[in-house]
Amino acid sequence: MLQRVRRLSALAGCAALLALPLLATAQDAQPSTPWPQGGPPSDVALSELVADALDLFALERFEEFRDAKERGEDSGHIRVFQDDIDAGQYTVDDLFAFGDSVFGHEFRDLDGYGDDPAVRPMQRVHAGARGGRDNFSCLGCHSLGGPDGAGAATQNAYLFGDGADLDSALERNPPMLLGLGMVQELARELSADLQRQRDEALAAAQDQGRDVTAHLVTRDIDFGRITARADGSLDLSAVEGVDDDLVVKPFGWKGVFPDLRRATEDAARVHFGIQSSVIAEQHRDAPAPELLGPGPDWWDPDGDGKQRELEEGSLTAASVYLATLEVPTILPPASPALRNRWAQGDALFDAIGCNDCHVRAIGMANTVWLEYPDTTGAAPFEVELFHAGEEPKGSPNVQLFSDLKRHDMGPGLAERHADTSHPNIGASTWLTRPLWGLAETAPYLHDGRAATVPEAILAHGGEAQESRDAFEALSPEEQASLHVFLLSLTRTPKVRSPL
Ligand code: HEC
Ligand code: HEC
Numbered sequence: 001m002l003q004r005v006r007r008l009s010a011l012a013g014c015a016a017l018l019a020l021p022l023l024a025t026a027q028d029a030q031p032s033t034p035w036p037q038g039g040p041p042s043d044v045a046l047s048e049l050v051a052d053a054l055d056l057f058a059l060e061r062f063e064e065f066r067d068a069k070e071r072g073e074d075s076g077h078i079r080v081f082q083d084d085i086d087a088g089q090y091t092v093d094d095l096f097a098f099g100d101s102v103f104g105h106e107f108r109d110l111d112g113y114g115d116d117p118a119v120r121p122m123q124r125v126h127a128g129a130r131g132g133r134d135n136f137s138c139l140g141c142h143s144l145g146g147p148d149g150a151g152a153a154t155q156n157a158y159l160f161g162d163g164a165d166l167d168s169a170l171e172r173n174p175p176m177l178l179g180l181g182m183v184q185e186l187a188r189e190l191s192a193d194l195q196r197q198r199d200e201a202l203a204a205a206q207d208q209g210r211d212v213t214a215h216l217v218t219r220d221i222d223f224g225r226i227t228a229r230a231d232g233s234l235d236l237s238a239v240e241g242v243d244d245d246l247v248v249k250p251f252g253w254k255g256v257f258p259d260l261r262r263a264t265e266d267a268a269r270v271h272f273g274i275q276s277s278v279i280a281e282q283h284r285d286a287p288a289p290e291l292l293g294p295g296p297d298w299w300d301p302d303g304d305g306k307q308r309e310l311e312e313g314s315l316t317a318a319s320v321y322l323a324t325l326e327v328p329t330i331l332p333p334a335s336p337a338l339r340n341r342w343a344q345g346d347a348l349f350d351a352i353g354c355n356d357c358h359v360r361a362i363g364m365a366n367t368v369w370l371e372y373p374d375t376t377g378a379a380p381f382e383v384e385l386f387h388a389g390e391e392p393k394g395s396p397n398v399q400l401f402s403d404l405k406r407h408d409m410g411p412g413l414a415e416r417h418a419d420t421s422h423p424n425i426g427a428s429t430w431l432t433r434p435l436w437g438l439a440e441t442a443p444y445l446h447d448g449r450a451a452t453v454p455e456a457i458l459a460h461g462g463e464a465q466e467s468r469d470a471f472e473a474l475s476p477e478e479q480a481s482l483h484v485f486l487l488s489l490t491r492t493p494k495v496r497s498p499l
Pocket of ligand 2: 253352353354355356357358407409413430431432433434435438441443444445446447453456457460463464467468471
């Protein structure tokens with residue numbers, strides 16, 4: 001239903017006649033939670049959901065026809081100016097709708113797709129940090145199990161390669177994008193707490209004129225130890241699972257992006273050859289052809305004659321959209337027999353140490369999202385995370401199944417070379433992948449090598465070796481119970497438009 005509201009508001013303005021009467025009914029309706037406890041919705045609720053999906057289908061077709069009739073119409077929906085956001089012109093629903101359009105938009109030469117308009121072949125294997133041109137839309141890779149979902153093996157990206165040979169590249173499977181607002185906020189809170197502990201240790205060391213060691217623990221997650229010296233320097237050698245800056249970066253399989261703004265900017269750059277106005281501006285005095293392209297002018301770094309390929313405001317809209325998507329849920333099986341197996345699997349998950357890394361839940365203190373602009377210096381756009389965007393939202397005790405730390409997973413999960421942009425992160429080091437939504441995100445692991453959950457578990461090594469061996473030592477029945485439990489981590493069923 002919220003999906004419908006959001007798409008409709010995207011159309012408001014230009015298709016007023018069609019959109020307005022529908023908008024009224026959509027907004028009057030209460031948010032519903034269909035399929036409580038795995039059961040189906042009532043007949044009335046179901047017909048409403050079907051009617052919503054059909055309306056959305058009609059509107060999406062209308063949008064596509066209109067874009068066909070007026071070339072470039074669609075591109076207008078993805079251009080949002082930060083100044084207009086700063087001036088208070090948009091509500092959170094407006095930004096959600098714009099972000100939704102950015103996410104579904106098929107980028108094309110009109111938008112600045114790739115660089116030289118005469119050379120537009122797809123390039124599945126990325127050329128170094130510059131990227132490739134491996135798809136046309138975000139949705140084109142993040143679509144499995146529903147919109148904003150994960151990717152199949154055929155949607156894998158081949159990062160940091162030589163531009164030609166699959167074997168030269170780092171193969172990565174697209175993760176699901178639900179619940180990311182909660183993830184970013186948790187990471188921000190953990191980082192702030194770790195940095196506070198560091199600063200207190202520094203102050204104490206200076207006061208007392210001696211080394212002070214702090215045990216970095218936040219929300220029961222252990223990030224190792226830090227030693228502050230009296231001269232104001234730090235010994236970071238015993239810090240674990242996070243960079244030396246103590247900023248928890250929760251996005252990407254290796255945990256390299258701190259927030260959704262930068263993840264979106266990077267995705268547009270490496271998958272479509274679309275440079276944000278922000279990144280172009282950042283390199284105004286220090287051109288970076290290896291990242292942005294060979295163009296002679298800073299305002300058009302890839303030299304394709306298109307400037308400001310992705311507006312700063314569009315980054316804001318995309319972040320607000322991604323931050324307020326639905327949150328994955330846990331739907332235990334309905335049948336009593338399976339329910340017993342589910343409960344057994346639930347207990348085994350802790351008993352064999354899976355929750356040492358896949359921490360079931362982390363409490364979130366703050367629920368107001370602040371989306372800061374990059375360059376305008378204006379106040380951040382505020383979003384009430386639990387009241388904006390899509391349902392369901394889960395609870396502030398976020399059931400993420402991750403400690404948001406990096407771990408060495410052993411040689412079996414090592415990549416063929418280090419990530420060129422982050423050579424400090426070992427080839428076998430990965431962020432604990434959140435397990436929420438797992439039922440809808442096969443194939444598993446960073447390169448999608450595991451077709452099923454048990455295969456993914458058996459591929460664990462390194463710091464997870466003991467836990468993996470404990471899984472292998474379980475009886476086949478117990479292994480199956482754990483599998484049943486993990487498949488209850490899913491997303492809420494919805495009646496969706498076929499488009
Ligand atoms: C060619 C397929 C592809 C396209 C197109 C694509 N992505 Fe991704 N996306 C991926 C892969 C693969 C990863 C994992 C990258 C990594 O680990 O470095 C990813 C990761 C992400 C993440 C981090 C999620 C997490 O939990 O770690 C976000 C956010 C994201 N993509 C958003 C987008 C947006 C927004 C777009 C469009 C601008 C987009 N993606 C386009 C494949 C794709
Ligand atoms: C030492 C930390 C650690 C322990 C212990 C651990 N895991 Fe993992 N797990 C990870 C990391 C890191 C990844 C991502 C590895 C990769 O993609 O190469 C991962 C990935 C997974 C995946 C794939 C997720 C996806 O979306 O592709 C599953 C399933 C999984 N773990 C389940 C388990 C289970 C079940 C246990 C207990 C038997 C367990 N893990 C124990 C760290 C751990």
